[in-house]
Amino acid sequence: MGAPQATAMPVSLWPAATATLIDPFPPQLTFYEESSSISNARRQLWFNTKGLLPEKVTMATDWFLALPSQEAVITSSKEDTPSVPVKASFTFNPLTNAEGGGSLTFSAQSQITPGVVSVQAKATVTTVSTSTKPITMTGTTDNGSVESTLAPTGSSSASSSNTSIPTLAPKRDGIKPGAAAGIGIGCLLAGALIAGLLVWFCMKRKRPSSGMRDSEASTVALMHREKGPVAKAVTVSSGSPIASALENGLPQPLEDKLISGEISKISNLIKNHVQSYYHSRAVSPGMIDYDDLQALGENLPVSVGTLSTLLNNSATREIALRFVLAWVLTSRIQLIDSSNITFLPPEVAKCVQSMNQAEHGSRGKLFT
Amino acid sequence: MDDGARSRNLEEMLKRSAQFAFTLFSQPTAWNFDWQNEQTIKSGSLCIFPALVQVADENGEPLHTPRPFSEAVNRRLDE
Numbered sequence: 205m206g207a208p209q210a211t212a213m214p215v216s217l218w219p220a221a222t223a224t225l226i227d228p229f230p231p232q233l234t235f236y237e238e239s240s241s242i243s244n245a246r247r248q249l250w251f252n253t254k255g256l257l258p259e260k261v262t263m264a265t266d267w268f269l270a271l272p273s274q275e276a277v278i279t280s281s282k283e284d285t286p287s288v289p290v291k292a293s294f295t296f297n298p299l300t301n302a303e304g305g306g307s308l309t310f311s312a313q314s315q316i317t318p319g320v321v322s323v324q325a326k327a328t329v330t331t332v333s334t335s336t337k338p339i340t341m342t343g344t345t346d347n348g349s350v351e352s353t354l355a356p357t358g359s360s361s362a363s364s365s366n367t368s369i370p371t372l373a374p375k376r377d378g379i380k381p382g383a384a385a386g387i388g389i390g391c392l393l394a395g396a397l398i399a400g401l402l403v404w405f406c407m408k409r410k411r412p413s414s415g416m417r418d419s420e421a422s423t424v425a426l427m428h429r430e431k432g433p434v435a436k437a438v439t440v441s442s443g444s445p446i447a448s449a450l451e452n453g454l455p456q457p458l459e460d461k462l463i464s465g466e467i468s469k470i471s472n473l474i475k476n477h478v479q480s481y482y483h484s485r486a487v488s489p490g491m492i493d494y495d496d497l498q499a500l501g502e503n504l505p506v507s508v509g510t511l512s513t514l515l516n517n518s519a520t521r522e523i524a525l526r527f528v529l530a531w532v533l534t535s536r537i538q539l540i541d542s543s544n545i546t547f548l549p550p551e552v553a554k555c556v557q558s559m560n561q562a563e564h565g566s567r568g569k570l571f572t
Numbered sequence: 573m574d575d576g577a578r579s580r581n582l583e584e585m586l587k588r589s590a591q592f593a594f595t596l597f598s599q600p601t602a603w604n605f606d607w608q609n610e611q612t613i614k615s616g617s618l619c620i621f622p623a624l625v626q627v628a629d630e631n632g633e634p635l636h637t638p639r640p641f642s643e644a645v646n647r648r649l650d651e
Binding site for chain 1: 577578581582584585586588589590592593594595596597598599600601603604605607608609618619620621622624630641642645647649
């Protein structure tokens with residue numbers, strides 16, 4: 205009896221199992237099934253006798269269904285029996301049908317026509333992993349006839365039966381995707397928790413020691429001129445006075461943007477003040493006093509004469525006034541020259557002056 | 573024009589500048605105001621607000637190029 209052949213091409217095939225055969229047959233016969241979602245009861249296995257990659261077996265007639273209690277025919281010819289094609293028949297018997305993707309076992313027994321060998325093969329089909337890529341078949345459908353075999357002419361009967369244990373080829377991977385996702389999320393949460401604890405501990409260690417320093421520093425740094433700086437009494441005997449002064453009394457450096465912001469604000473204040481409260485109409489010439497302008501200071505970027513002209517002129521009055529105010533303010537933010545005119549508290553001014561004199565002896569600038 | 577308002581406004585400005593003076597002094601770095609003297613009256617513009625530049629770092633080391641903290645404000649004189 206012949207095996208039922210394919211009358212239509214199987215569309216997509218998963219490798220399901222392989223059976224190992226011995227000489228003279230192809231060493232491995234691969235069985236494929238069409239869909240992994242078919243219940244075991246209706247599992248269908250395909251195989252082809254060409255021994256080629258399934259993609260290359262494009263004739264429907266080359267595909268055989270492995271059905272229970274059916275025979276399939278695989279032919280082979282060997283040099284030993286050059287003119288004797290041999291026939292092997294496989295009988296497929298489903299032995300177990302487990303529910304829910306268990307295993308389907310089939311055994312194939314081949315009976316070789318007299319003269320060669322008989323081969324027994326047994327393969328267990330297990331549930332194919334859905335991650336295995338199916339092999340998509342394309343090809344022609346054709347209704348061919350059954351492959352015919354010739355009966356052997358000779359009758360040398362050296363028959364031995366071999367049983368070979370076939371290899372399995374179920375393609376299954378280990379970890380389910382759901383479990384992997386759960387493990388990943390768990391690790392992420394654990395890592396975040398540990399990181400959070402570390403940050404919290406670092407904060408706790410920093411805050412108590414520098415908390416007091418922060419509030420003191422900001423008070424000291426932004427204190428009004430009249431109050432003057434707070435003098436910290438540091439005992440000279442205890443360790444390094446500089447070190448303890450650094451710890452206890454010095455103000456924290458401010459962020460860059462705070463300083464930039466503050467100076468920009470002052471610039472804007474000047475602009476708004478001049479634009480709001482000063483006019484650009486003509487003024488009597490006597491209003492602008494050279495002496496007053498001289499008193500602004502020495503080393504002005506513009507000469508007193510030029511400045512007085514600019515002030516007089518309606519077009520440049522605003523510019524000149526803004527300049528004057530900017531000069532007054534910025535020069536007093538530091539120290540102007542050797543005079544004591546400054547915004548800085550007297551003690552600070554004295555300190556800065558003596559430092560500058562030690563270095564330069566001339567212009568009073570902060571540390572330069 | 574209300575001279576009192578002007579006065580008060582001026583006073584506020586001075587107070588704010590005084591506070592800033594102390595803030596600057598309390599910083600570990602050294603500062604200077606750059607009036608951009610290269611652009612003198614002759615070039616037709618006047619600097620009406622200097623740039624605040626940092627001239628030394630926290631260790632007292634002078635900086636090769638002063639680091640600007642604000643931009644100078646210039647105005648042309650011939651509009």
